[in-house]
Amino acid sequence: MPADPMCEVGQRIAAARRARRMTQDELARAAFVSLSMLRKIEQGSRLPSDDTLDAIAAALGTDPSRLLTGHTRVDHRVRDALPSISAAVAAYDIPDDGPTRPLAELRSDVAAATSWRLAAQYVQITRQLPALLGELARAFHASRGAERAELASLLVAAYRSADAVAYKYGASDLSARLIELMRWAVPEADSPLLEATVSYVRTETFFSARAHAPGLRALEQAVDTAPAPSDTATIAARGALHMRAAVIAGRAGNAEAADIHLDEARTLGDRVQEGIYQGTAFGPHSVRIHEVSVAVSLGSDHVHRAVDVAKEWKPAEPLPAERRSGFYIELARAQLWAGMADDSFESL
Structure with missing residues (x-):
């Protein structure tokens, strides 16, 4: 990161907020942080934690990496999350027991992951995909008929979003595995x-x-x-x-x-x-x-x-x-x- 990361991050957040024509109060409420904290962050007197940065980035509709001047912090977070994706992938045919939400909710979450992929918001993907992959696998193996075909399509899209992270961050083996699972699921989608x-x-x-x-x-x-x-x-x-x-x-x-x-x-x-x-x-x-x-x-x-x-x-x-x-x-x-x-x- 630069010599004065607090000022740099604060300036980027303020610039992104203004570009979206949001007031500090509007951004603070959308990110669920206090107005005083946001002011300190933008003024450069406080460096946001990872969770706070994620919340502000989400409220601005951008990836946390866009608010940082160096990528080391984000890179570590993404790479640290890759084992969780690997674990979800390894259990694709034997998912653990657990609840599954209605198909409409799963569809919405997969659409969000696709949007993050297209917007290169890789931190968002790594935060949400491991649990979503497990839930989709549970739903798929318990389904029949037309619902099974749609869940197969959703699995393909979710695997693709996870693959974007793996491929961009040099995890070639994980990327290849995700692509093979896409090839496994796609015949079910017909x-x-x-x-x-x-x-x-x-x-x-x-x-x-x-x-x-x-x-x-x-x-x-x-x-x-x-x-x-x-x-x-x-x-x-x-x-x-x-x-x-x-x-x-x-x-x-x-x-x-x-x-x-x-x-x-x-x-x-x-x-x-x-x-x-x-x-x-x-x-x-x-x-x-x-x-x-x-x-x-x-x-x-x-x-x-x-x-x-x-x-x-x-x-x-x-x-x-x-x-x-x-x-x-x-x-x-x-x-x-x-x-x-x-x-x-x-x-x-």
Whole structure:
């Protein structure tokens, strides 16, 4: 953290509060902290505890990491929570006894976890997911019929949110295990669109193993079996697969395949509005972000493509933080290769 972390954190909280047009009193009430404490925090005379920081971040609709100037504190919290996710995953087929809430409540909690994933709010995920995974497993194994299919879909979405944390924080084995559980649950959901989503996420395993050629084959098989692009949902599902295939083709050094898949993704992206489909952001803007990623994946000889895109376009605020951050990370790499060190640091 910086030399004066109390002032830095207080300034960030105050700036975020003002950006949301909240008074100190409104934020204090929303976060369930005293007004005097909030004033001291914003003035820099008091450093919030983890619980207080979490409450303030939740009231502001952001992740605690956005209110800190260094990530060490948040990183430790996320990594310390990973064993709890591992324990929940290990008992996927033998969940402990306990109550399960109505399906509507489970559905709401999974939707919240998906929102946190898209917003890169990983602390929130690690706080809520271990218990939710256990509860979903209990409900799933006790269910039948249509309810069982929906619970399978909810399990897939919850596993995906947990996987986002594991993958981003370098827990490759846990990430691979979560993806295998997604593949285990998805047949019960009986949803071709969800199967396409799982194939999209599975690519992380190939990225981690640097098995780019097999990953490309897996995605191309998924494209072949995905539903025909006849409506918005099916267009988005197939387009997301092409988008992902373009990136892994680039990492495999297959420029021809990368261009083919990127062209297909672009054509499909132009047919839908930018949005979230089956938990995946897709549309013209997402394709453009992946165009930068493909250029970087192909190596330093192609960085001009990434830099050229960035000269004309930047991802707007409505895009999920997970997408926007990916754009700037890839752009920074391209700028560094192009000898644009200052621009690279600015992107980061």
